[in-house]
Amino acid sequence: MKKIFLFIITLVLLTNVNGQVKKMGTSHSQKALICENCHSCSIPTKENPCLRDCPRESIATTKQKPEEGPDIIVINKLKGNQDIYKEVTFSHRLHAEMSEMSGGCVTCHHYNPPGKIIGCDNCHNSSRKREDVNRPDLKGAYHRQCMDCHREWSGGVECSACHQLNTKSPSKEKLITGTIKKSHAKLETPEKITYKTPKAEGKTVVFFHKEHIDLFGLDCQSCHSNDGCVKCHDQRPASAKPKMSVELKHKACSSCHDTKVKSNCVTCHNDKETNGFNHLISTGFNLNSYHSKLSCVRCHTTPGKFTGLNKNCNTCHGTWTKEKFNHKVTGLVLDEIHLEFDCESCHTNPTYAKPECSSCHDDYTYPAFIPGKKVKR
Amino acid sequence: MNKSRRNFLKTSAFMGASIAGVASTKTVKGAPKNILSDDRMGVLVDTTVCIGCRKCEWACKTSHNMPTEPIEKYDDRTVFEKRRRPNANALTVVNEFENPNGKFPIDVKVQCMHCDHPACLSACIVGAFSKEENGTVLWNGDKCIGCRYCMVACPFQIPAFEFDKAWSPDIKKCDFCFDRTKKGELPACVEICPMEVLTYGKKSDLLRAAKEKIRLYPERYVDHILGEHEVGGTSWMYLSSKEFTQIDFPKLGKNPAPGVTEAIQHGIFAYFIPPIAIYALLGGVMWLNKNRKQTEHGEDE
Incomplete structure (x- = not known):
């Protein structure tokens, strides 16, 4: 009897534990997240999650593809008795595609806990008369999301761009629903972009777009983190466009290139179109057979910065010593005699390129005579 | 003749005293209404959010049964070319200011600030203004005599x-x-504002929210809540990305505006000594003049 009782208890306990594990597995608590980013207390419970007010950027985010979200959303959550405007048909997918250049879902869904992307009304109260005035109500939240881009795009704030008056006939409806089926054209990475500056000297700037991605390992977000639609679709006349300061014009480049030093101008500003990046010409260090396949960051370890390195091998290969270096990796196994010498005895050149035999052997030269056995690398 | 003149003086003096008496009892009666409630409401205006759609102007006029253009006409932005003030035909207006370093211009809604210590209330000689429990500074047309103080x-x-x-x-x-x-409804402008530039709530809550905003986004706001201390505090408060004098707000001290005027008034009328003194002086001048005239008459005779 006692045994059976014990068995039942263990069974209950086990199922309980199992259940808990299962629950934890589907929730976010097992992911590598910092609890304090979202919870203000040390042990949050379901009843009292003690969630912080909109942690925004610090919250872990879920990324979805535009097609995973809804195509259209009819915004009618704010319907009242005496509405001036009709409900709004929002082309969600089209906007999601547009947001790809400016940070994806988080552009709008700034509070975005892992698991599921949540809508505005999860946090923003649909009633303007409320206790918590720290965050905008739903109406405010909606409009604040839209207006930043729309205002920049058109320069205006006309309500009629999205809303139609309740008193008007539904002629505008077609226009709004007409955009729903549309899709943003696929964005292709340009090879290079040539800019013409108004300066007399160094008029031409060629930006090697593909090179910056493939060779320098930048991802889209490192430059396109906050691009609105207007970056490409600027419909304003030249006079209405904001005047950019010199600093602002160089902003995209200056996080890697020092654009404040005058002598650096020629790196990008030239009279004629330049060729792409060549390691030997630009730095004097030839990426020969050993280094050609490496990605830049293997040597230039500071993220986002490609500052010059000392050409001595030990700058990168700091741990190489006579004892530690296995000469076999060069395709040559040294014979017993030569293995005893210091590296510098033969490699007088700091780049450890061709060895010199003449310090010991009068008439030997490399590679006619080899101090060992050649092997396949 | 002499007797009737004396009577006239007597009655007028009595009337004056009774008027003063009535007036003083009135202020005593009116006083509790004008005490500040801790739960008074307010509005926090975040000028960094305002887009200048002017729907608040439309809602204000509509809810006050004032003549207005149809709502679509309010999209016209040429009105911003001139700096406007609230007037008898528009109780609130939005002005737009250039913002050289920002993405967008700055739009600022202007209306009565509903001061905690209203100067209008203090200046009004007939008590046509009142500070209501919810913070409203209210004008009562029945009492107003149109002095425009x-x-x-x-x-x-x-x-x-x-x-x-x-x-x-x-x-x-x-x-x-x-x-x-x-x-229990919201003010018309607060209700219609699409961006919730205008947050309606308890003044204490709004102040807390405003301070939190400044703490979280120090690059977005100047560290100043207009109306927290200005002229003793106001029910409507403003947040801005620019110094408030740059968006047409007057530079004001922390002391309530009535404090200044009341100090002068109370100084002048303290214990009725200055008025009595000035009347005594005038009386003396008249008496001297009268004496001189009499002697002149006497010389003529």
């Missing part, structure tokens, strides 16, 4: 007079939609 007293130059009405001109100013808030 309130217009002079207001540090924000808000009360407007219907100069075009000859027979029954009113003082016009934002009434914080007192008729709506009484019924």
